[in-house]
Amino acid sequence: MEELNYRIPQSRHLETDGQGAKSKVLDERRQASVARALAPGLPGYVVDADGGVLADADGNRFIDLASGIAVTTVGASNAEVVAAINEAAAHFTHTCFMVSPYESYVAVAEKLNELTPGDHHKKTALFNSGAEAVENAVKIARAYTGKPAVVVFDNAYHGRTNLTMAMTAKNRPYKSGFGPLASDVYRAPMSYPLRDGLNGADAAARAIGMIESQVGAENLSCVVIEPIQGEGGFIVPADGFLHAIAQWCHDNDVVFIADEIQSGFQRTGTWFASEADGVIPDLITTAKGIAGGMPLSAVTGRAEIMDAPGPGALGGTYGGNPVACAAALAAIDVMEKHDLQSRARDIEAIIRDEFAPVLGLPEVAELRGRGAMVALELVDAAGHPNPALTAAVAQRAKAQGVLILTCGIDGNVIRFLPPLVIAEDTLRDGLRVVVEAIELETATSKVG
Structure with missing residues (x-):
């Protein structure tokens, strides 16, 4: 691998036995x-x-070997990211984009529209955390389709807010004692080759059968899936599974949402894990590695879907903070420059x-x-x-x-x-x- 420069020695060293x-x-x-x-x-x-x-x-x-849970992709103190943060903070740390806008928010949106899969017209909205991005992706899908139901998958992890807890599979430590949770969330069987032994087509047919019989396309706003599951165990679905689910969504007017919060930004050897499966999501949620450790997340997708909510319907006080946006532009530049x-x-x-x-x-x-x-x-x-x-x-x-x-x-x-x-x-x-x-x-x- 290319030799890079570092500030501190890149070796383990134990000065104390346990906690110093x-x-x-x-x-x-x-x-x-x-x-x-x-x-x-x-x-x-x-x-x-x-x-x-x-x-x-x-x-x-x-x-x-953790990267702050896949966040510090370019390092925890990358010099270019630090310089961008300092430059941005020296001018202003916050204005709220919905009140008084700034160029870096627009620049991040333009870059995400360019990098995410597909050459269709895209738009982006910025937020703070991965869970916030997932919640807003669901809101956008519901606004676009006029339908309420959400389908997620076995072993999924989508966040710790009320809606995303309902979308997350694992009970402890994420959900136990925090109910009642959001309604109209349904769980389909995931492709888990080690455990189910199914090829992609058969695993997809099993999932689609459950969706059609227990939810119904006429009630379903979106299917939300991690192309490679994160907290669920880094489960890579069998070849063809994602493509078949995405195609069913396309054929049934259901929004296909790829949760790339952990797998995005070159983590899996491509910009986004969806690319390896030839899948073009309608919406894609990103966070974690996006901004070199600064809190930022996004929903990016087809312009006609993203524009379904009316003016003022999306936002948040800190979403797309100018310092975080500057960090994101620098982090993405580092990813591109060093391949x-x-x-x-x-x-x-x-x-x-x-x-x-x-x-x-x-x-x-x-x-x-x-x-x-x-x-x-x-x-x-x-x-x-x-x-x-x-x-x-x-x-x-x-x-x-x-x-x-x-x-x-x-x-x-x-x-x-x-x-x-x-x-x-x-x-x-x-x-x-x-x-x-x-x-x-x-x-x-x-x-x-």
């Missing part, structure tokens, strides 16, 4: 002042970050190379994903999901200075989301730590 003294003081302050629902996974409190490394208050450096989608494909090849030694283990059910969005699903001797092993591997890796995330509806998937600017040596070192953790934990479980 400075982080311990900070953590005591957190426990006294922050709601207990916000429970960080890393013991160290970050004071600096660059490339593929996080540095904490006690001098520890962790290899970052990070090619780098994502290189990262996938490195991940597959480093994990080759453990793919034959019975506990490793599958290595799947695309680009720098790859996951391992772990199981027990009977082939059942093994969340205990997954948690143990993640904990062991963290203790060795490597931050990884777990996911999956059963909590038995390890996901890898490194920054696309991570150095190859740093990436390989982090992956080897995880491989060793898997070997040690599986050997320990056999002895036990």
